[in-house]
Amino acid sequence: MKKLPQPIKDTIKWVHERNHGEPIFIQAVDEVLYSLAPALDAYPQIIETNLLQRLCEPERQLMFRVVWQDDNGKVHVNRGFRVRFSSALGPYKGGLRFHPTVNLGVIKFLGFEQIFKNSLTGLSIGGGKGGSDFDPKGRSESEVMRFCQSFMTELYRHIGPSEDVPAGDIGVGSREVGYLFGQYKRLTNRYDLGVITGKDTAWGGSLGRKEATGFGAVYFIDEMLKTKGESVEGKTAVVSGSGNVALYAIRKLMDMGATVVACSDSDGTVHQAGGLDWDQLREIKEIERGRLREYAERCPKAKFISRKSGKIWDIPCDLALPCATQNELDGEDALKLVNNGCIAVSEGANMPSTPEAMKVFLKRKILYGPGKAANAGGVAVSALEMQQNASLSSWTFSEVDGRLKETMASIHGSCVHYARKFSRPGHYVDGANIGGFLRVAQAMISHGVI
Numbered sequence: 150m151k152k153l154p155q156p157i158k159d160t161i162k163w164v165h166e167r168n169h170g171e172p173i174f175i176q177a178v179d180e181v182l183y184s185l186a187p188a189l190d191a192y193p194q195i196i197e198t199n200l201l202q203r204l205c206e207p208e209r210q211l212m213f214r215v216v217w218q219d220d221n222g223k224v225h226v227n228r229g230f231r232v233r234f235s236s237a238l239g240p241y242k243g244g245l246r247f248h249p250t251v252n253l254g255v256i257k258f259l260g261f262e263q264i265f266k267n268s269l270t271g272l273s274i275g276g277g278k279g280g281s282d283f284d285p286k287g288r289s290e291s292e293v294m295r296f297c298q299s300f301m302t303e304l305y306r307h308i309g310p311s312e313d314v315p316a317g318d319i320g321v322g323s324r325e326v327g328y329l330f331g332q333y334k335r336l337t338n339r340y341d342l343g344v345i346t347g348k349d350t351a352w353g354g355s356l357g358r359k360e361a362t363g364f365g366a367v368y369f370i371d372e373m374l375k376t377k378g379e380s381v382e383g384k385t386a387v388v389s390g391s392g393n394v395a396l397y398a399i400r401k402l403m404d405m406g407a408t409v410v411a412c413s414d415s416d417g418t419v420h421q422a423g424g425l426d427w428d429q430l431r432e433i434k435e436i437e438r439g440r441l442r443e444y445a446e447r448c449p450k451a452k453f454i455s456r457k458s459g460k461i462w463d464i465p466c467d468l469a470l471p472c473a474t475q476n477e478l479d480g481e482d483a484l485k486l487v488n489n490g491c492i493a494v495s496e497g498a499n500m501p502s503t504p505e506a507m508k509v510f511l512k513r514k515i516l517y518g519p520g521k522a523a524n525a526g527g528v529a530v531s532a533l534e535m536q537q538n539a540s541l542s543s544w545t546f547s548e549v550d551g552r553l554k555e556t557m558a559s560i561h562g563s564c565v566h567y568a569r570k571f572s573r574p575g576h577y578v579d580g581a582n583i584g585g586f587l588r589v590a591q592a593m594i595s596h597g598v599i
């Protein structure tokens with residue numbers, strides 16, 4: 150247990166007291182603040198200007214009613230959120246999540262993570278996040294469209310290409326981004342392509358954005374493996390989730406010579422010892438928007454393990470990529486993974502490992518890449534999408550992918566550097582938190598006490 154300096158203890162107490170109904174936000178803040186202890190002396194103004202408390206309080210939070218009608222004419226009321234956490238490094242940037250578990254605490258946790266993640270990319274993007282407790286599952290295309298239109302009918306007043314730029318996250322992909330943009334355009338009479346990212350490539354989206362988060366998480370694990378003279382090639386991997394991030398992590402793992410033996414959704418896991426079939430998986434999940442159970446029905450070599458009967462983390466693997474949701478991997482899961490021979494974890498999801506799981510990974514000294522570093526490829530390519538929109542240009546897939554690869558190598562390098570300088574070599578959690586923080590702190594100091 151680290152000995153904490155008084156300003157960190159005070160900030161932790163202060164954050165706990167004023168956010169006690171938001172345990173997930175507190176979890177995210179605690180992790181960062183614990184990491185920062187050795188870096189406080191970098192600039193005396195961090196303490197003098199109460200920078201830590203300023204950073205833990207969102208600059209602005211927006212919560213609004215979203216009313217929409219289903220196909221039977223029934224009127225529903227949902228809650229919409231946009232939390233603008235920090236504009237120290239640029240316009241607020243971060244996705245929108247549509248999922249029934251969304252509440253203010255969840256959006257604050259995601260917005261807080263986004264500050265440090267965006268900082269690590271080296272690009273000029275601040276941190277924000279938004280979403281709604283709307284559940285798109287089982288909803289028709291026209292219901293999803295009406296919901297998106299209603300959501301944007303409030304949000305449009307608060308976003309702009311140099312103000313706040315949303316994107317996708319759980320439950321929000323290029324389809325939803327299209328409906329959101331359409332309503333923004335209708336309300337403002339402006340074709341501001343740079344107001345949202347993750348757009349379809351037919352009308353302003355960047356090639357490579359869809360793939361970026363998953364590909365990036367794999368580039369990151371490969372960078373970590375390189376430090377041990379290893380690579381992804383020839384390894385066995387499991388990837389939780391089967392949404393956007395998971396699918397493209399799987400694709401890249403396969404491209405780089407790994408065998409991906411399992412993935413999951415909220416109903417359970419598919420396990421296929423010889424390796425998953427990409428074409429079937431993509432067809433069911435990305436084209437048909439189906440369930441993973443159907444994959445096992447179509448692929449006789451695959452076994453479906455229901456959520457009640459087991460977890461993806463029970464399956465032996467060399468590499469584990471949690472790419473579904475927060476706190477999906479607990480201490481017991483982590484022990485099982487490590488005891489079964491897992492040597493590296495790269496988090497495609499935001500904060501998928503509980504604090505207990507993190508402790509296991511750090512204690513057992515496996516290669517552990519936390520989400521704010523490992524999944525930063527998505528937002529980095531979103532910023533490239535903004536650049537292309539601003540210059541009315543579009544780059545090739547290989548140009549974007551090349552930049553993504555460089556960005557992930559650079560983030561990896563920062564984590565290694567700051568871990569070595571302030572913590573211990575190989576401690577990617579401290580390296581990411583300190584590296585992300587110091588750039589934001591420098592900007593906040595320059596901007597004065599605001």
Ligand SMILES: NC(=O)C1=CN([C@@H]2O[C@H](COP(=O)(O)OP(=O)(O)OC[C@H]3O[C@@H](n4cnc5c(N)ncnc54)[C@H](OP(=O)(O)O)[C@@H]3O)[C@@H](O)[C@H]2O)C=CC1
Pocket residue numbers: 250317318319320321362390391392393394395413414415416472473474475497498499524525527528
């Ligand atoms: N999209 C992006 O560019 C980025 C995403 N992320 C993070 O990656 C993760 C996945 O996002 P993304 O792939 O975009 O989202 P998708 O909606 O495309 O996919 C989410 C996947 O996770 C599963 N899942 C979601 N919630 C739960 C839950 N409570 N329990 C079990 N499974 C769940 C879903 O299963 P089911 O269909 O059954 O619900 C689905 O397979 C999130 O943590 C997100 O914040 C991070 C950086 C960028």
Ligand SMILES: O=C(O)CCC(=O)C(=O)O
Pocket residue numbers: 242243244245266314315316317318346499524525527528529531
């Ligand atoms: O692409 C973006 O702007 C944000 C992606 C995102 O939501 C995330 O990094 O968690």
